[in-house]
Amino acid sequence: MSSKPAKPGAKSGQQPEKSLDLRALQRTPGFMLRLAQLKFFEGFYEEFAALGLTPATYAIFAVIRDNPGVPPSSLASLLRLRLPNLIKILNELESSGFIKRNRSKADRRAVELVLTPRGAKLIHDGAKLTEPYNQKMLAPLSEAEQRMLIELLNRILPL
Amino acid sequence: MSSKPAKPGAKSGQQPEKSLDLRALQRTPGFMLRLAQLKFFEGFYEEFAALGLTPATYAIFAVIRDNPGVPPSSLASLLRLRLPNLIKILNELESSGFIKRNRSKADRRAVELVLTPRGAKLIHDGAKLTEPYNQKMLAPLSEAEQRMLIELLNRILPL
């Protein structure tokens, strides 16, 4: 919804620092991963701002969509969030009518999370923005390279 | 390459995340990048705890080492830190005797950052841990794949 400001350079924009020797950091995967993540998150906020989705809520919706009834504790450990912090988000999502908490019949301590129709529509709309967004973030890479990147990331992660 | 996670709704909660369908997130680069970054940072803190280095201070030391006289503003924009937050770190590093601030002769507003001998030794010691640390983090990848990952990250970043 926002147009691009035409003037570069004045603020802390992304003007590459040309004259510095950054080769050490460029060969440091942890540093490059951090920069990449920042880039993706900033881009995400721009792209999904209209829907009100954040990286966290997008992931939450996607997991509940594909795993209806998933409990908060699983969701938290999967997304690497502390349970209390996730609970806060779930409270907002429920009071906004996007998700519903059902008490498990089998174990009444447990909660089963499901999407409401409204939540299902939101993640469905969000999913339509996903392809162009990823394409934009990964623009410098060919299709094969994009698949390669994803595969390499999956290989180093214990998911 | 695409194996198939079984099914969503297994009730008996003995394996937290294993029975979940996470394919959507696994194909989401932004999410995988976040997980990867968390993994690298956690591993970093373990590996470099003895030296007292954090990912941020490691990067700061490396840049000053390779670019003596670099000003705080360049450092901040490069590391994607806000200047006031960087200043706080620089204050600690200087009062601990790892760096020194020199006023520029040409422009006396400007500060030129340099390592003290003690700072140089610290990053030198840190650099010796870097290879084994990266190797551990990237263990599931071959040498060629590790180089490929770094190259792909560099290509998508405007550094």
Next chain:
DNA sequence: AAATAATAGTTATATTTTATATCTATTTTC
């Protein structure tokens, strides 16, 4: 050359994010 604006660095503070400690209700173990 004096006034004005702009820049680099810094300090102080607010906001946001993330982690810890505690509580209730249930279930499990002994």
Next chain:
DNA sequence: GAAAATAGATATAAAATATAACTATTATTT
């Protein structure tokens, strides 16, 4: 059936990050 354990939730603390405002110097305007 008492004690321990579990799932979720609330309250709060700590840490990370962002904004506002100040000083000193340099650049620009007139």
